Every structure is written in C-alpha cells, then in structure tokens.
Amino acid sequence: MADALIFDHVRTPRGRGKKDGSLHEVPAVRLAAGVLEEIRDRNTLDTAQVDDVVLGCVDPIGEAGGDVARAAVFAAGYDQSVPGIQINRFCASGLDAVNFGAAQVMSGQHDLVVAGGVESMSRIGIGASGGAWPVDPQVALPSYFMPQGVSADLIATKYGFTRDDVDAYAAESQRRAAHAWDQGYFSRSVTPVKDINGLTILDRDEHMRPETDMQSLASLNASFEMMGAMGGFDAVAIQAHPELEKLRHVHHAGNSSGIVDGASAILIGNRRAGRKAGLTPRARIKAFANIGSEPALMLTGPVDVTEKLLASAKMSLSDIDLFEINEAFASVVLRYRQAFDLDADIVNVNGGAIALGHPLGATGAMILGTVLDELERRDLNTALVTLCIGAGMGTATIIERV
Numbered sequence: 001m002a003d004a005l006i007f008d009h010v011r012t013p014r015g016r017g018k019k020d021g022s023l024h025e026v027p028a029v030r031l032a033a034g035v036l037e038e039i040r041d042r043n044t045l046d047t048a049q050v051d052d053v054v055l056g057c058v059d060p061i062g063e064a065g066g067d068v069a070r071a072a073v074f075a076a077g078y079d080q081s082v083p084g085i086q087i088n089r090f091c092a093s094g095l096d097a098v099n100f101g102a103a104q105v106m107s108g109q110h111d112l113v114v115a116g117g118v119e120s121m122s123r124i125g126i127g128a129s130g131g132a133w134p135v136d137p138q139v140a141l142p143s144y145f146m147p148q149g150v151s152a153d154l155i156a157t158k159y160g161f162t163r164d165d166v167d168a169y170a171a172e173s174q175r176r177a178a179h180a181w182d183q184g185y186f187s188r189s190v191t192p193v194k195d196i197n198g199l200t201i202l203d204r205d206e207h208m209r210p211e212t213d214m215q216s217l218a219s220l221n222a223s224f225e226m227m228g229a230m231g232g233f234d235a236v237a238i239q240a241h242p243e244l245e246k247l248r249h250v251h252h253a254g255n256s257s258g259i260v261d262g263a264s265a266i267l268i269g270n271r272r273a274g275r276k277a278g279l280t281p282r283a284r285i286k287a288f289a290n291i292g293s294e295p296a297l298m299l300t301g302p303v304d305v306t307e308k309l310l311a312s313a314k315m316s317l318s319d320i321d322l323f324e325i326n327e328a329f330a331s332v333v334l335r336y337r338q339a340f341d342l343d344a345d346i347v348n349v350n351g352g353a354i355a356l357g358h359p360l361g362a363t364g365a366m367i368l369g370t371v372l373d374e375l376e377r378r379d380l381n382t383a384l385v386t387l388c389i390g391a392g393m394g395t396a397t398i399i400e401r402v
Helices: 026-040 068-076 093-106 149-158 163-182 214-218 225-230 234-239 271-275 301-312 330-340 363-378
Strands: 005-011 050-056 083-088 112-120 200-202 258-268 283-292 322-325 382-389 392-401
Touching: 005 026, 005 083, 005 225, 005 330, 026 068, 026 258, 050 093, 050 392, 068 083, 083 093, 083 258, 093 112, 093 258, 093 283, 093 363, 093 382, 093 392, 149 225, 149 330, 163 214, 163 301, 163 330, 225 234, 258 271, 258 363, 271 301, 271 382, 283 301, 301 330, 301 382, 301 392, 322 330, 322 363
Parallel strands: 050 083, 050 112, 322 382
Antiparallel strands: 005 258, 005 283, 112 258, 283 392, 382 392
C-alpha cells in the first residue's frame, strides 16, 4: 500500500457555541471554506490536483446539510473537478474523515485528499438532525439509551472517580490550554476567521477560562442529576450495571466539553502527489481502527479501540510518545489513563475540549493536528489519537513523523 502522508493541517479558533459567540454569524459552509482556502493558499496548491474533500459534520441539516463538503469546495473556489463528501460518526467524524481520506490514498485510488470537519453549534443545535437512537424503542431499549452526561457519571461511579477527581482534571485542562496559547504552540495551525471585508472576527479560542480553579468548579451543580432521576436514566444505568447501587453525579459544565463552532482541514497524499505539488511530508498515518463498545457505558470506546488498534498495528503502549483523547467529559480521560496506567504528562499535554471546546464534526481532525505539532515541538515520533462516540463506539489513529 502507498503511504498516506500528512503535508499540512489548519483549524479555525473555536468560537463559543452560543448566539453571543464570535462565530455565530458565520455559517458552517463558510467555516469549512475558510480552512480549505488556507490549506490551498499556504501550500500554493493547484486544487485541480485534489481528488476529494472529506468533511465530518454531526448535524448536517439546514445550511450545513446537503453535503456541506461539496458546498465548501464551491465557496472556497476550488476547481470544479474536486468532489466532496460529508460523513458522520458522531464525535469521531473529523478523525474518521481523515481515516477515510487516508484509506483512499493508501489503496491507491486517490493521490491527494483534504479531510477534516466542521460544526456550527451556535447556529444548528446539537441533536438537530434527530435519529432513531434516542426515540425508537426498538433501538433505544437494547442500547440502554441515556444522555451522554449520565453515561459519563456512570463511568465515574463504576471506576471510582470523585467530584474532586473530575474537577481537578478540568482545572488542569484549562491550565494546559492557556499555557499552550501563551507559549504560541497553536500559532502555526490556527487560521483566523475573517468577514467578507477581510477583517478578523476571531483569532483565538474563546471558550477557555484560564482562571478556573477547584473553588470555582465546586460552586457548579451537577448537570445530569435531575435528568438521571426525573428522566429515569439512573434506573437505565443501574439496569445495565446492577452491581452499582446508585449513580454518583459529578459532571457539570466546567468538567465537560464546551459547545463551540469551528472547522479543520488536513492535507493528505502519497509521495508522488507530494513531489508534484512541491510539498514536504510531516507525518505518516500508520494505522487506524473503529470499534463498537458497551452502549450503556458508551464513552469507554477509546479503551477498546486502542487495544484493537495496537494489536492490529503490532505495537505496544510503550511505542506511543503522546496520547490525545477527546475530553468529552473528564471521566472519559481519567478512565483511559486508568485502564492503561498512563502518565498524565503524555496525555492531552496542551489541554483539550473541556478548555477549548468540542465542535463535534471537526474535533477529531483538530486534535490530530494538535498532537502532530506537539510531536514536532518535542522532537518525538509517534502519537495515538482517539475519541469516544455516542451510542458506544471508538475511533483511533496512529501517526508517526517522517
């Protein structure tokens, strides 16, 4: 198989996913077009050489619907020969878009692909596209459907994480993210979002709260306690895990991922395409995998898919220099570290979605780019990127520098 090489990556800053967020005025297609334009311009790319644009989008409806990837190709002024496809695997959509593009290159079917994702959560609310999983009894009952926050609390209860544990993790995520911004670690990859006149709308992640500490987090009420009790979801969790007497609700807005807007793009191709375009490869996509996991715990898929991926790649944990796992909720990362006995110093070293936010369809590609930059900064070689996924799934990718 051909090597799937990463030549470049960019992302927008993450804007607060509310009506007063800086990116609320920018439709999803414009966010996506912006990163496509940046990938083209900074690599002096002849877009007629791009074989496909693959974008993740979790709520592809309304202005983000109808194949937002092809619409972004038009909006970015790419050659009309460039097709586009939108894919959805919930929170892993952006990483799956990268894996999808890598597979096209590795199989020899395509030479050069742009992959990434987009989500405008301030304009199209989470869950707006609907689906059978939460509402069709034939689907919901056997999958022990419950809101993800209740599932995160189930993980905390089952694996022994206290409110102090998850709050301490959240405070550290904020500290690491603020330090990364202050030190300029993101400056190479974050492209400002500009308006039609070329004026900058946003050039820095705006969800961060660097002043966060244990005291401020302690003042927040658990977000999913009433939902669990009044909605009956605690009972669903106990039915799935009868070894537990009751759920301990520990998650809230401060230790859960932030709702934000944003887009990301990664330029992937084989060596022939790179030479033709005058591109220098930065990394190779070594391996990737997907898996289904227990739907009640739901968010432990990263553990399962990491085991699967390492086995298929004939690698061990000691071969990985840095780990990047999406901070959907604090307990997700704490369970991952616990399962593999990982040192906190090699996991999410520049913070994560608790501090920076989680633009659902874009996050997977964003965090892959973040860890690639960090590998280069530290002169390390190999990283593993993974995300938990609604309905109990996991996606993971291993990259190595070249």
